[in-house]
Amino acid sequence: xxxxxxxxxxxxxxxxxxxxxxxxxxxxxxxxxxxxxxxxxxxxxxxxxxxxxxxxxxxxxxxxxxxxxxxxxxxxxxxxxxxxxxxxxxxxxxxxxxxxxxxxxxxxxxxxxxxxxxxxxxxxxxxxxxxxxxxxxxxxxxxxxxxxxxxxxxxxxxxxxxxxxxxxxxxxxxxxxxxxxxxxxxxxxxxxxxxxxxxxxxxxxxxxxxxxxxxxxxxxxxxxxxxxxxxxxxxxxx
Numbered sequence: 001x002x003x004x005x006x007x008x009x010x011x012x013x014x015x016x017x018x019x020x021x022x023x024x025x026x027x028x029x030x031x032x033x034x035x036x037x038x039x040x041x042x043x044x045x046x047x048x049x050x051x052x053x054x055x056x057x058x059x060x061x062x063x064x065x066x067x068x069x070x071x072x073x074x075x076x077x078x079x080x081x082x083x084x085x086x087x088x089x090x091x092x093x094x095x096x097x098x099x100x101x102x103x104x105x106x107x108x109x110x111x112x113x114x115x116x117x118x119x120x121x122x123x124x125x126x127x128x129x130x131x132x133x134x135x136x137x138x139x140x141x142x143x144x145x146x147x148x149x150x151x152x153x154x155x156x157x158x159x160x161x162x163x164x165x166x167x168x169x170x171x172x173x174x175x176x177x178x179x180x181x182x183x184x185x186x187x188x189x190x191x192x193x194x195x196x197x198x199x200x201x202x203x204x205x206x207x208x209x210x211x212x213x214x215x216x217x218x219x220x221x222x223x224x225x226x227x228x229x230x231x232x233x234x235x236x237x238x
Contacts, residue, residue, distance in 0.1 A: 030177075031238060037178045041185050051085075056156055056179070057107055057186040058087045063138060064106020065089040068099045079142040081149035100207045101222075108187040108226045114180025115237035124172030125164045131176075132160030184230055191222050 044050055059081050066076045066089050074094020081087050091099055117123055135157035143150045163172055191204075204215035204222075 033174060034181055037181050038185065041182060045189065053182055054085055054186060055081060055152055057183045058085055059153060060107040060110050060183055061103045062087040062089045064102040065099055066142065068102030068106060069094040072098050076142050078144065079138065080144065080147065081152055083148050097210060100203050103203050104187050104191055104222045105225060108184050108229065111180045111183030112229060112233055114176055116233065118173050118177045119237050121173055122169050124176045125169055127176045128160045128164035128172050132157045132164065135160065184226065188223065188226055191219050
Protein backbone atom coordinates (compact mmCIF):
# COMPACT_ATOMS: atom_id res chain seq x y z
CA UNK A 1 0.00 0.00 0.00
CA UNK A 2 1.52 3.35 -1.06
CA UNK A 3 1.58 6.38 1.17
CA UNK A 4 1.14 9.99 0.25
CA UNK A 5 4.53 11.85 0.39
CA UNK A 6 2.77 15.02 1.50
CA UNK A 7 1.16 13.18 4.41
CA UNK A 8 4.53 11.71 5.42
CA UNK A 9 6.18 15.14 5.44
CA UNK A 10 3.33 16.49 7.58
CA UNK A 11 3.78 13.66 10.09
CA UNK A 12 7.53 14.29 10.21
CA UNK A 13 6.98 17.99 10.97
CA UNK A 14 4.56 17.12 13.76
CA UNK A 15 7.12 14.76 15.32
CA UNK A 16 9.79 17.47 15.17
CA UNK A 17 7.49 20.01 16.83
CA UNK A 18 6.52 17.70 19.65
CA UNK A 19 10.13 16.65 20.34
CA UNK A 20 11.68 20.15 20.23
CA UNK A 21 10.48 21.30 23.70
CA UNK A 22 11.96 18.14 25.27
CA UNK A 23 15.36 19.07 23.86
CA UNK A 24 15.35 22.67 25.05
CA UNK A 25 13.73 22.24 28.47
CA UNK A 26 16.83 21.02 30.39
CA UNK A 27 19.00 23.91 29.26
CA UNK A 28 16.22 26.43 29.89
CA UNK A 29 15.56 25.08 33.38
CA UNK A 30 19.28 25.14 34.14
CA UNK A 31 19.52 28.77 33.04
CA UNK A 32 16.58 29.66 35.28
CA UNK A 33 18.28 27.83 38.16
CA UNK A 34 21.50 29.84 37.70
CA UNK A 35 19.56 33.09 37.47
CA UNK A 36 17.72 32.16 40.66
CA UNK A 37 21.00 31.44 42.48
CA UNK A 38 22.37 34.80 41.34
CA UNK A 39 19.30 36.74 42.48
CA UNK A 40 19.10 34.99 45.84
CA UNK A 41 22.82 35.55 46.41
CA UNK A 42 22.41 39.24 45.66
CA UNK A 43 19.34 39.65 47.87
CA UNK A 44 20.67 37.73 50.88
CA UNK A 45 24.39 38.32 50.47
CA UNK A 46 24.98 39.46 54.06
CA UNK A 47 22.57 36.98 55.63
CA UNK A 48 23.58 34.33 58.13
CA UNK A 49 22.23 31.68 55.78
CA UNK A 50 24.95 32.36 53.21
CA UNK A 51 27.73 32.68 55.81
CA UNK A 52 29.00 29.07 55.49
CA UNK A 53 29.06 29.40 51.70
CA UNK A 54 30.98 32.66 51.89
CA UNK A 55 33.50 30.93 54.17
CA UNK A 56 33.76 28.09 51.67
CA UNK A 57 34.72 30.49 48.88
CA UNK A 58 37.22 32.17 51.21
CA UNK A 59 38.75 28.70 51.53
CA UNK A 60 38.84 28.39 47.72
CA UNK A 61 40.50 31.82 47.58
CA UNK A 62 43.24 30.74 49.97
CA UNK A 63 43.64 27.47 48.09
CA UNK A 64 44.22 29.55 44.97
CA UNK A 65 47.21 31.18 46.69
CA UNK A 66 48.44 27.81 47.96
CA UNK A 67 48.20 26.03 44.60
CA UNK A 68 49.87 28.93 42.80
CA UNK A 69 52.73 28.79 45.29
CA UNK A 70 53.22 25.09 44.68
CA UNK A 71 53.02 25.48 40.89
CA UNK A 72 55.69 28.17 40.94
CA UNK A 73 58.13 26.15 43.02
CA UNK A 74 57.21 27.39 46.49
CA UNK A 75 55.89 25.68 49.59
CA UNK A 76 52.83 26.27 51.75
CA UNK A 77 53.58 26.95 55.41
CA UNK A 78 50.00 27.32 56.60
CA UNK A 79 46.45 28.28 55.65
CA UNK A 80 43.90 29.97 57.88
CA UNK A 81 40.19 30.76 57.61
CA UNK A 82 38.58 32.90 60.29
CA UNK A 83 35.06 33.27 61.63
CA UNK A 84 34.74 36.80 60.22
CA UNK A 85 35.42 35.55 56.66
CA UNK A 86 39.08 36.47 56.68
CA UNK A 87 41.76 34.26 55.26
CA UNK A 88 45.54 33.98 55.24
CA UNK A 89 47.96 31.75 53.36
CA UNK A 90 51.61 31.66 54.39
CA UNK A 91 54.06 30.56 51.70
CA UNK A 92 57.78 30.33 51.14
CA UNK A 93 59.47 30.69 47.78
CA UNK A 94 57.60 30.66 44.50
CA UNK A 95 56.71 33.68 42.40
CA UNK A 96 55.19 36.18 44.80
CA UNK A 97 53.59 38.19 42.01
CA UNK A 98 51.66 35.19 40.70
CA UNK A 99 50.83 33.94 44.19
CA UNK A 100 49.14 37.24 45.03
CA UNK A 101 47.11 37.04 41.82
CA UNK A 102 46.16 33.45 42.54
CA UNK A 103 43.53 34.27 45.17
CA UNK A 104 40.75 36.07 43.33
CA UNK A 105 41.59 34.70 39.90
CA UNK A 106 42.02 31.22 41.33
CA UNK A 107 38.66 31.16 43.13
CA UNK A 108 36.89 32.54 40.04
CA UNK A 109 38.61 29.95 37.81
CA UNK A 110 37.69 27.24 40.30
CA UNK A 111 34.04 28.29 40.17
CA UNK A 112 34.07 28.32 36.36
CA UNK A 113 35.63 24.86 36.34
CA UNK A 114 32.79 23.54 38.51
CA UNK A 115 30.21 25.13 36.20
CA UNK A 116 31.83 23.60 33.13
CA UNK A 117 32.27 20.18 34.75
CA UNK A 118 28.61 19.97 35.79
CA UNK A 119 27.17 21.09 32.45
CA UNK A 120 26.75 17.40 31.67
CA UNK A 121 24.31 15.76 34.06
CA UNK A 122 25.52 13.10 36.46
CA UNK A 123 28.90 14.45 37.53
CA UNK A 124 27.81 16.17 40.73
CA UNK A 125 28.29 13.18 43.04
CA UNK A 126 31.84 12.53 41.83
CA UNK A 127 32.76 16.23 42.05
CA UNK A 128 31.27 16.44 45.55
CA UNK A 129 33.44 13.53 46.64
CA UNK A 130 36.54 15.15 45.11
CA UNK A 131 35.75 18.47 46.80
CA UNK A 132 35.34 16.69 50.11
CA UNK A 133 38.69 14.95 49.79
CA UNK A 134 40.45 18.16 48.73
CA UNK A 135 39.06 20.03 51.73
CA UNK A 136 40.00 17.26 54.17
CA UNK A 137 43.48 17.10 52.70
CA UNK A 138 43.81 20.88 52.96
CA UNK A 139 42.82 20.81 56.62
CA UNK A 140 45.24 18.02 57.49
CA UNK A 141 48.17 19.48 55.56
CA UNK A 142 48.01 23.20 56.21
CA UNK A 143 45.31 24.40 58.62
CA UNK A 144 46.27 24.66 62.32
CA UNK A 145 44.49 21.89 64.19
CA UNK A 146 43.31 23.92 67.18
CA UNK A 147 41.59 26.63 65.15
CA UNK A 148 38.18 27.59 63.89
CA UNK A 149 39.41 27.15 60.33
CA UNK A 150 40.34 23.52 60.88
CA UNK A 151 36.91 22.72 62.29
CA UNK A 152 35.14 24.52 59.45
CA UNK A 153 37.20 23.01 56.61
CA UNK A 154 36.89 19.48 58.04
CA UNK A 155 33.11 19.81 58.46
CA UNK A 156 32.82 21.19 54.93
CA UNK A 157 34.80 18.24 53.61
CA UNK A 158 32.52 15.74 55.33
CA UNK A 159 29.47 17.69 54.11
CA UNK A 160 30.57 17.25 50.50
CA UNK A 161 31.24 13.55 51.08
CA UNK A 162 27.73 13.25 52.53
CA UNK A 163 26.28 14.94 49.44
CA UNK A 164 28.12 12.50 47.19
CA UNK A 165 26.80 9.45 49.06
CA UNK A 166 23.34 10.41 50.27
CA UNK A 167 21.78 12.84 47.80
CA UNK A 168 20.49 12.08 44.34
CA UNK A 169 22.57 12.81 41.26
CA UNK A 170 20.20 15.62 40.26
CA UNK A 171 20.51 17.37 43.62
CA UNK A 172 24.29 16.88 43.71
CA UNK A 173 24.58 18.39 40.22
CA UNK A 174 22.60 21.46 41.24
CA UNK A 175 24.50 21.83 44.52
CA UNK A 176 27.90 21.80 42.81
CA UNK A 177 26.70 24.19 40.09
CA UNK A 178 25.39 26.57 42.73
CA UNK A 179 28.73 26.43 44.58
CA UNK A 180 30.59 27.10 41.32
CA UNK A 181 28.46 30.13 40.47
CA UNK A 182 28.66 31.41 44.04
CA UNK A 183 32.45 31.16 43.90
CA UNK A 184 32.53 33.38 40.81
CA UNK A 185 30.05 35.85 42.31
CA UNK A 186 31.98 36.02 45.58
CA UNK A 187 35.18 36.80 43.72
CA UNK A 188 33.41 39.71 42.02
CA UNK A 189 31.77 41.03 45.18
CA UNK A 190 34.86 40.55 47.34
CA UNK A 191 37.04 42.46 44.88
CA UNK A 192 34.56 45.29 45.15
CA UNK A 193 34.61 45.38 48.96
CA UNK A 194 38.30 44.64 49.53
CA UNK A 195 39.74 46.86 46.82
CA UNK A 196 37.30 49.63 46.04
CA UNK A 197 35.97 50.00 49.58
CA UNK A 198 39.49 49.82 50.99
CA UNK A 199 38.78 47.23 53.68
CA UNK A 200 42.02 46.14 55.38
CA UNK A 201 45.21 44.94 53.71
CA UNK A 202 44.14 43.12 50.56
CA UNK A 203 45.95 41.20 47.87
CA UNK A 204 45.69 44.30 45.68
CA UNK A 205 47.41 46.45 48.31
CA UNK A 206 50.27 43.96 48.58
CA UNK A 207 50.56 43.86 44.79
CA UNK A 208 50.68 47.65 44.77
CA UNK A 209 53.52 47.55 47.28
CA UNK A 210 55.32 44.94 45.18
CA UNK A 211 54.88 46.55 41.76
CA UNK A 212 54.14 50.23 42.35
CA UNK A 213 50.89 49.85 40.38
CA UNK A 214 47.87 51.25 42.32
CA UNK A 215 45.65 48.74 44.10
CA UNK A 216 42.57 50.10 42.35
CA UNK A 217 44.05 49.18 39.00
CA UNK A 218 44.73 45.64 40.12
CA UNK A 219 41.16 45.36 41.39
CA UNK A 220 39.82 46.68 38.10
CA UNK A 221 41.91 44.20 36.11
CA UNK A 222 40.67 41.31 38.26
CA UNK A 223 37.06 42.38 37.80
CA UNK A 224 37.50 42.61 34.04
CA UNK A 225 39.22 39.22 33.91
CA UNK A 226 36.42 37.58 35.92
CA UNK A 227 33.61 39.09 33.86
CA UNK A 228 35.32 38.38 30.53
CA UNK A 229 36.14 34.83 31.59
CA UNK A 230 32.56 34.20 32.69
CA UNK A 231 31.16 35.59 29.43
CA UNK A 232 33.64 33.97 27.06
CA UNK A 233 33.24 30.55 28.64
CA UNK A 234 29.42 30.64 28.63
CA UNK A 235 29.19 28.17 25.73
CA UNK A 236 30.86 25.52 27.92
CA UNK A 237 28.77 25.99 31.06
CA UNK A 238 25.33 27.10 29.83
